[in-house]
Structures are given as C-alpha cells and as structure tokens.
Amino acid sequence: MYPAAAPDPTDPxxxxxxxxxxxxxxxxxxxxxxLHMHPELGNQEFRTTEAIRSRLEAAGLRPRVLTVGTxxxxxxxxxxxxxxxxxxxxxxxxxxxxxxxxxxxxxxxxIPDTKTxxxxxxxxxxxxxxxxxxxxxxxxxxxxxxxxxxRKGQLPYPVRLLFQPAEEVLPGGAPDAIxxxxxxxxxxxxxxxxxxxxxxxxxxxRTGPITSACDRLELALDGPGGHTARPHLTTDLxxxxxxxxxxxxxxxxxxxxARSGLAVTWGRLDAGHACNVIPQHAELSGTxxxxxxxxxxxxxxxxxxxxxxxxxLHGAKSQITYVRGVPPVVNEATSAQLLHDAMxxxxxxxxxxxxxxxxxxxDFSWYLEHVPGAMARLGVRxxxxxxxxDLHRGDFDVDESAIRTGVxxxxxxxxxxxxxxxx
Numbered sequence: 205m206y207p208a209a210a211p212d213p214t215d216p217x218x219x220x221x222x223x224x225x226x227x228x229x230x231x232x233x234x235x236x237x238x239l240h241m242h243p244e245l246g247n248q249e250f251r252t253t254e255a256i257r258s259r260l261e262a263a264g265l266r267p268r269v270l271t272v273g274t275x276x277x278x279x280x281x282x283x284x285x286x287x288x289x290x291x292x293x294x295x296x297x298x299x300x301x302x303x304x305x306x307x308x309x310x311x312x313x314x315i316p317d318t319k320t321x322x323x324x325x326x327x328x329x330x331x332x333x334x335x336x337x338x339x340x341x342x343x344x345x346x347x348x349x350x351x352x353x354x355r356k357g358q359l360p361y362p363v364r365l366l367f368q369p370a371e372e373v374l375p376g377g378a379p380d381a382i383x384x385x386x387x388x389x390x391x392x393x394x395x396x397x398x399x400x401x402x403x404x405x406x407x408x409x410r411t412g413p414i415t416s417a418c419d420r421l422e423l424a425l426d427g428p429g430g431h432t433a434r435p436h437l438t439t440d441l442x443x444x445x446x447x448x449x450x451x452x453x454x455x456x457x458x459x460x461x462a463r464s465g466l467a468v469t470w471g472r473l474d475a476g477h478a479c480n481v482i483p484q485h486a487e488l489s490g491t492x493x494x495x496x497x498x499x500x501x502x503x504x505x506x507x508x509x510x511x512x513x514x515x516x517l518h519g520a521k522s523q524i525t526y527v528r529g530v531p532p533v534v535n536e537a538t539s540a541q542l543l544h545d546a547m548x549x550x551x552x553x554x555x556x557x558x559x560x561x562x563x564x565x566x567d568f569s570w571y572l573e574h575v576p577g578a579m580a581r582l583g584v585r586x587x588x589x590x591x592x593x594d595l596h597r598g599d600f601d602v603d604e605s606a607i608r609t610g611v612x613x614x615x616x617x618x619x620x621x622x623x624x625x626x627x
Contacts, residue, residue, distance in 0.1 A: 222615030237323035243312030246370030282362035309371035318598035335398025342610030376567020393577035402583030404603035408559030417500035418565025444518035465495030539578035546616035
C-alpha cells in the first residue's frame with residue numbers, strides 16, 4: 205500500500221513505478237494519430253471501438269463493448285465477476301464500490317480539419333477538434349501500464365478503463381454508459397480534458413465546479429405577416445425575434461444571483477426572405493449555460509417565462525424546445541487531491557496550476573451524480589509557443605508529449621488511490 209503523502213520525485217527511493225517507456229510512448233503517439241485521421245461522430249465510433257478493443261486484448265485484457273454498440277469498459281487487477289468483493293485495508297471497513305475508474309471520451313466533431321499535418325483527418329467535415337483522441341490514448345496507455353503492474357503484483361486497487369461514446373451529443377453518452385453498468389463496482393472516477401491554454405507537462409486543477417451546465421434552446425415564433433408598408437396590420441416577427449434575442453438574456457440574468465453565471469446566448473436567428481415582406485415565421489436557437497447547479501435546475505422555468513413575456517408583448521406565439529444538456533462538473537475534494545498528489549509525485553508541485561471554471565459543458569458530470577470524482581485539465585500547448593489554438597476549431601492540435609503526462613498522471617493516481625478513502 206502506498207502512503208497517503210505524495211512521494212518526493214527528487215528521491216529515487218520514492219519514485220512510483222509505472223513510468224511510460226519510450227517504446228510505448230512512440231506506439232501511443234502513432235495510435236493517437238491513427239484516431240485523428242479517422243474521426244467518428246457520437247454513437248458511430250465503431251472503428252475507434254475496435255481499435256481500442258484490439259489493443260487491450262493484445263495485452264491480455266478482457267474489454268467489454270457497451271450495450272449501445274460503441275465504447276468499452278475494461279477492468280484491470282480483478283476478475284470482472286468479483287469486482288464488488290475486493291477487500292479494503294484493515295480498519296477501512298467494507299465497501300462495495302472499490303474500483304477506480306479512468307474515463308475517456310472517444311467521439312469527434314462535425315467540423316472540417318484545416319491543418320496541413322500528415323495525420324490530418326481523412327474524413328470530410330469530421331475532426332478530433334476537442335482532443336478526444338488524446339483522452340482515449342491516455343486512458344489506453346494508462347491501462348497498458350497498469351496491466352503490467354498488476355501482473356507484477358504492484359497494483360494496490362483494481363482499475364476500470366471507461367471509453368465513452370457520444371460526449372458531444374447532448375445530453376452526452378455518459379447516461380447510456382452508466383445504464384450499461386460502467387459505474388457498477390466503481391468507488392471513484394477520474395478524467396482529463398485537453399486544455400490549449402496550459403503548457404504540455406502541466407495540469408490545471410481546482411476543487412469544486414470546473415465546467416458549467418449547458419442546455420440547448422430552440423425557439424419558433426409565429427404570427428400574421430404582411431407588407432412592410434403596413435406593419436401595424438401584422439405581427440412584426442423580425443422585430444419580435446430581435447427583441448427576444450436581446451431582452452431574454454438580460455431578463456433571465458436579472459432573475460438569478462449574478463454569481464450563478466446563468467447565460468442565454470443565441471447562435472442562430474432566421475427570419476424572412478424578402479426586404480418588403482414581414483414574415484410569418486422566425487426561428488432562434490442557442491445555448492443556456494450556468495456555473496451553478498441550483499440555478500441550472502431552475503433555468504428551464506426561468507427561460508420559458510422570459511420568452512413568453514417578450515413574445516406576448518410583441519403579439520407573437522412562441523413554441524419552445526428546451527433540451528436538457530449536462531450539469532456542471534463539480535470536482536470532489538478528495539478526488540482532486542488525488543490528482544494533485546499524483547501529478548506532484550510524477551513531476552513535482554510546480555506542474556500543477558490553478559484553473560478557473562469554464563463555461564464549457566462536459567457530460568463527465570453525470571458520473572459525479574453517482575460517485576465522487578474529479579477532472580483535470582491536461583496541458584497540450586507547446587511550452588513557450590504562445591499558441592492560442594482553442595478547442596472546437598479545425599486547426600486545433602496538441603503537443604503530443606502531453607500523452608506521457610496524462611498516462612503517468614493516471615498510473616500514479618491508481619497507485620496512490622489506496623490512500624484516498626472511498627465513499
């Protein structure tokens with residue numbers, strides 16, 4: 205059993221096993237590039253699933269494809285039929301969820317890859333522009349290293365690898381993975397997400413909310429149209445749509461605590477076809493994002509009420525489609541500390557930096573409704589480059605040394621997990 209305190213990386217006697225070999229690092233870079241060249245959208249990740257399954261089986265492991273047909277889970281250090289009966293250290297008491305889960309999302313985005321690299325996407329209008337190819341490679345690499353440690357009797361707690369499909373499809377693939385049994389026997393879950401604002405070799409970390417809630421909003425406005433010479437005989441839908449676009453975000457923001465960060469942001473407004481015709485139909489679509497879990501739970505009612513008020517004021521009939529997305533990812537303190545200690549053990553305390561809460565959404569949050577866990581931001585920026593390659597852009601790419609960092613972070617967390625009491 206490893207001590208609760210993180211080992212001192214300057215003391216050779218304190219170094220943890222599980223350092224990534226150069227040969228495996230090279231293989232993992234090639235694996236990541238292959239995924240990058242063959243991106244697949246949510247719930248269509250059949251080639252990706254097969255590539256992961258094949259490599260895990262080659263290592264003597266027994267991955268299981270999720271019931272939705274893509275994605276996998278794979279247990280290391282225990283018989284899958286006996287995962288709920290692993291003994292805990294003396295004095296800790298029994299626990300029926302002893303596994304540490306390491307989660308990766310495996311889907312890509314429906315955007316073109318605009319890079320000129322040799323491993324550019326070969327699929328039109330599909331790209332790994334959010335780093336899921338890196339996440340997948342990191343968890344695969346960690347699994348291969350941990351499997352070898354388990355064979356040597358050096359893995360103190362069993363680990364589950366979770367390769368989840370459809371993170372980019374609201375409300376995410378996590379609920380389906382949970383329904384497939386991904387959390388059965390799990391006591392804690394960890395993840396990383398690429399961050400192009402953090403240098404490779406470092407992670408960003410915080411306790412508490414690290415992402416935000418994100419919902420999708422679709423709105424149709426209707427009313428009698430007519431000639432622009434006689435707007436008084438119509439429902440002026442262009443004006444009504446414009447007022448909804450401007451006034452609803454302001455009205456919603458005034459009805460919650462400003463610290464909740466509840467924000468309605470429109471991405472599309474469509475109305476009319478001719479300059480002298482007032483249309484009978486207009487559409488808006490956008491997102492509702494929120495920093496606070498309680499405000500997120502109130503958001504649908506608040507947004508509906510605000511839209512109805514503004515639309516009625518302008519004589520328009522509204523039809524609202526509010527699609528629930530994901531709650532915020534809220535890092536549990538013990539799990540965040542485990543990631544901190546693991547990174548410190550590998551690279552020293554200066555390799556961990558504080559990060560702010562993002563307005564982006566992440567379906568990793570659904571797992572945290574069931575078990576404690578935490579997500580770290582994995583630095584992927586070339587150190588000293590000053591690059592500003594944001595996520596969800598066709599030119600997004602990473603410093604592939606981040607793969608080593610992610611693998612060694614997860615292997616250290618697995619080795620130190622015995623010191624982090626399970627809930």
